[in-house]
Amino acid sequence: MRSPKDFFRPLAVGAPAPVREVPFRPSRMIHFFDPGNEKMAAKVPDIAPTVDVLLGNLEDAVAADRKEAARSGLVKVAKATDLGDTQLWTRINSLDSPWALDDLLTLVTEIGDKLDVIMVPKVEGAEDIHYVDRLLAQLEAKAGIQRPILVHAILETATGVANVEEIAGASPRMQGISLGPADLAASRRMKTTRVGGGHPGYLVREDPHGADGSAPRATFQQDLWHYTLARMVDACAAHGILPYYGPFGDIKDTTACEDQFRNAFLLGCVGAWSLHPVQIAIAKRVFSPSPADVAWARKVIDAMGDGTGAVMIDGKMQDDATYKQCQVVAQLADALAARDPELRDAYAAAEKE
Numbered sequence: 001m002r003s004p005k006d007f008f009r010p011l012a013v014g015a016p017a018p019v020r021e022v023p024f025r026p027s028r029m030i031h032f033f034d035p036g037n038e039k040m041a042a043k044v045p046d047i048a049p050t051v052d053v054l055l056g057n058l059e060d061a062v063a064a065d066r067k068e069a070a071r072s073g074l075v076k077v078a079k080a081t082d083l084g085d086t087q088l089w090t091r092i093n094s095l096d097s098p099w100a101l102d103d104l105l106t107l108v109t110e111i112g113d114k115l116d117v118i119m120v121p122k123v124e125g126a127e128d129i130h131y132v133d134r135l136l137a138q139l140e141a142k143a144g145i146q147r148p149i150l151v152h153a154i155l156e157t158a159t160g161v162a163n164v165e166e167i168a169g170a171s172p173r174m175q176g177i178s179l180g181p182a183d184l185a186a187s188r189r190m191k192t193t194r195v196g197g198g199h200p201g202y203l204v205r206e207d208p209h210g211a212d213g214s215a216p217r218a219t220f221q222q223d224l225w226h227y228t229l230a231r232m233v234d235a236c237a238a239h240g241i242l243p244y245y246g247p248f249g250d251i252k253d254t255t256a257c258e259d260q261f262r263n264a265f266l267l268g269c270v271g272a273w274s275l276h277p278v279q280i281a282i283a284k285r286v287f288s289p290s291p292a293d294v295a296w297a298r299k300v301i302d303a304m305g306d307g308t309g310a311v312m313i314d315g316k317m318q319d320d321a322t323y324k325q326c327q328v329v330a331q332l333a334d335a336l337a338a339r340d341p342e343l344r345d346a347y348a349a350a351e352k353e
């Protein structure tokens, strides 16, 4: 094992120095598109300004005989399009596939200077990240890339969940982790065939009640993903990287999509995947704190002065801990407002009320 002192050393001569802190860049929605699908790729110039992250997907949902078309399509899109301050990510094929190596070789050498983050699917342990880490350093050095490409892992196998803490801390390149509920369900042999979301059979039932115990008993659907998401959020927070909910496959059920995204937001996630244009606005709405919450957070911060002690505001006790909670909301609002003028105006208006 290498010395902890070497953690921030480049893994290849001539590769850029690793980042010491993951930069927080708004990433409320990671918008998936198939770069080999000409119709979808043609929409990129219009979609890019409406999303925080545009992701060229090379893995699942791209048919085996379209893998090369997707890879070369992404190179074409990246070279031809000015994405402004929208981030460009890709999801490469899984490390046990015959395509992953060529994905990395082609993308880093051809468009490495435009790629912000590489999403790696089906990560099972730190060794998967170490493999990608070294290879990226070699390719960055070869291509003369000036800043390190970051790595994002998808948590979508039972082994990956068991090792989530070591995955989160495996490399300074680690930018974040997303939940992949479809592959995870298969890996765990769960009996849901959905991509995220709940299941009507996963519920708790009210105790028997009524005179003879036969009154109708209410049931309450439970969240299949709560345990994994909470574990993932803790692992990410402990290692200073960013957690994301992943995909919601029932495109038509925008209400349940919004609920799933909001649960993730409240639990600590900074974004989710949008698979279809209709999910972009949902993610934007959910992962931006509401103007009322931001105004409240600023009110508490102002009232708390140096952030110590206790005060009462509108009947609610505030102290050092609520001050920190409010700072989380206010700092997120500042970062989003810097990118999103509409949001900036909404936050400013709410503060004046």
Ligand SMILES: CC(C)(COP(=O)(O)OP(=O)(O)OC[C@H]1O[C@@H](n2cnc3c(N)ncnc32)[C@H](O)[C@@H]1OP(=O)(O)O)[C@@H](O)C(=O)NCCC(=O)NCCSC(=O)C[C@H](O)C(=O)O
Residues within 6 Å of the ligand: 031, 032, 033, 034, 039, 040, 043, 047, 057, 060, 061, 154, 156, 179, 180, 181, 182, 183, 184, 195, 246, 247, 251, 274, 275, 276, 277
């Ligand atoms: C899901 C889709 C296949 C649906 O596509 P389609 O049937 O074409 O839907 P619509 O007719 O409603 O589309 C309307 C127009 O919008 C364009 N479109 C659709 N999706 C996108 C998109 N993502 N980006 C840009 N443009 C998009 C259509 O081309 C239509 O255009 P027009 O005809 O001109 O009006 C499709 O949305 C899709 O393929 N989405 C991405 C799917 C994907 O990436 N899946 C992989 C991620 S989820 C996953 O891998 C699981 C995870 O790993 C886990 O394990 O949990």
Ligand SMILES: [Mg+2]
Residues within 6 Å of the ligand: 060, 121, 156, 180, 182, 183
């Ligand atoms: Mg998957």
